Amino acid sequence: MSGEQELGITESKEHNPGDWYAEVVQKAGLADYAPMGGFIVTRPRGYALWERLQGYLDGWFKETGVQNAYFPMFIPESYLEREKDIVEGFDPEVAWVTQGGHDELEERLAVRPTSESIITPFISQWVRSHRDLPMRVNQWCSVVRWEATETKPFIRTKEFLWQEGHTAHRDHESAWEETMLRLEQYERLYEDVLALPPLKGRKPPHDKFPGAHTTTTVETLMPDGKSVQAATSHYLGTSFAEAYDVAYADEDEEERLANTTSWGLSWRALGALIMSHSDDQGLVVPPTLAPDQVVIVPIWQEETRDAVLEYADGIREALAGAGVRVRLDDRDQRNPGFKYNEWELKGVPLRIEVGPNEVEDGEATLVHRPDGEREVADREGVVDAVDDALDTVYAKLYAAAEERLEENVREAHGRGEILGTIGRHGGYVKTGWCGDEACETEIKDEIAAEIVMVPLDDDADPVHEDCGVCGAPATTTAYFAQSY
Ligand SMILES: [Zn+2]
Incomplete structure (x- = not known):
């Protein structure tokens, strides 16, 4: 890093959205490009966003009967071939392992492009009777789809992080309800966590998931007018149950085929988030996901330093005690202007400025990240004021995204x-x-x-x-x- 200038965003969101996006992702410290084309390295600030998103969704899944499990990343070719639509649908994008150590493998192994072919055969073993249903498993993992298109961090990469849920049910109604429940949870994530109102619907028949009866989707609109498929939930009917023999003994002792579903949300959600809310100053993320929700920047002269820092640290402590993710930037070697720019670039939703005047008046100045709006809060009421300001920041981001959707x-x-x-x-x-x-x-x-x-x-x-x-x-x- 040779100068302060290189810290800032140089591309324009409006005029050059592709380069602007790549610059925001890198300069905000979210991801770097890996040496192999199509792969990225997710840096701690990027991974922190994913972890928070994961926390919300994982909690809702568990509240509604889902358990997490983990399956191997390799799938034997013969397993993949049992569902012909999966083979045809994913064939051009599958990465294969043909050698282990120095030995050629007897059967080549697919690096999972999606895991129906390895999970459903085990659900088949675990389900015996109607009492075992519904059965729901989810895994958080990465999958690989060897696409030849240009890399766009979080939006298009050969390997990406996601969750994939797989369930088996007694009948169509129960499986369809499951499909809708997961779609609604994805919608809720976009509405309540990502500040991105989505459209909810189903894919046309020619564009559904291979082998699915119905693919439902949430779509979200990007500022450049393009849509992002934000998550999908598939009602699979009995086709996978047939291919992998998921049958159960019903109450009347008759063997019946289960109905299955699968549903997934990937880190594209982060791509949509970054692209939608960020601006020419850098990253903008809602307080729900921000690793740091508040940064306190003290402003001092030599003679006021100790008083200002002590006051600022008191505010930090009060906020941290109330559960706010807060950071006090007390670095000596950087001036306040530099700090403002840096935290704006990194997407901290709320800045608190504290100088000798604030100390004297018992106040704090709050600055909203998306639009620079300033407000003054009393020191005593600072926790409530910050709480309100974070809600306001969320509401502003949501309103802007909603207006864009309605107009488009x-x-x-x-x-x-x-x-x-x-x-x-x-x-x-x-x-x-x-x-x-x-x-x-x-x-x-x-x-x-x-x-x-x-x-x-x-x-x-x-x-x-x-x-x-x-x-x-x-x-x-x-x-x-x-x-x-
Ligand atoms: Zn027509």
Whole structure:
């Protein structure tokens, strides 16, 4: 690090979002590029975000009957082949191990691209009777998908962190309820933790998870007008139970096939978070996930140093005692301006400035990260004031994301209008759809926009009687968007 200038963000979010994003991720200390293309090194500040996110979701899973387990990262080829859709769907992206030490393996091993093929056979062994159902296991792990596209930390990498839940149920109803419950928990994570209101729906049939009956999705809109598939929850029907023989003895002693589900959320959620809220000063994250929620920056002259530091440390102690993640930046060798910039770059949601005036008046100055808004709090009431300010910061981030989403769902009808609307504004175009993939292809070929989701309840959302592309009767509403 040769100068202060290199600390700051030099790219513009508005004009050069790709380079800006890469710069924020690196300069905020979240991740570095690994020596192998397609891989990243997650640094402590980046991993801390993942751990917090994990804490919320893992807690909700456990409250609703999920247990964690861990399965091997390698899957024998013969296991993968038992479900043909999985093989076909993932084949171009599977990394294989063919050698162990100096010996060629008798059967090559896939590095898991997803774990249905190794988890379902064990659920099959563990389930005997209807009393064993529902059975729910989740694992936090990494998976590998050998894609040839450009690396984008947290958004597109060959190896990524995620959780994958796998469940087996007696019947369709129970499995469908499970699928919806997990989708709602993902939605809740985006709403209550990431400050990113999502759209909730299902994927069109040609874009569902290989072998799934229905893939449901939450989608979230990025500032550049593209959609991010934020998490998916799959109702698998009985196809995996059939392939891996998940059968149970029902009350009437009859053998029946279970219905299964799987659902996953990856660190793309972090990518969406960083891309959405951050700005040209650096990282912006909501207080829910920030490793440091508050930084106290003392401002002193030689003669006021001790008094200011003592006062600042008292505030730190009060906040820490109330459970706030707070840091006092008492470094001697850096001036306050440098510290402001550094913590803004690193995304601390709230700064407290304390100088001789604050000490004298028994006050503290609070500065909100997303917009620089300042407020003065009494020393006695500082814990409550910080609590309120953190809520306000969250509300500001949420409101901005919500406004962006509301402004960027547009209706369009006719091929030209759909193309023009997405071409001009990005965002989502809502239109009627006949259900034919060819109508999506027509749009995709022109501007790389696809149907990212259709509403779960079609009846609740009828916009057009005709397909926006071909004019045939519409069977559903579709949301077109370009996506990551
Ligand atoms: Zn059509």
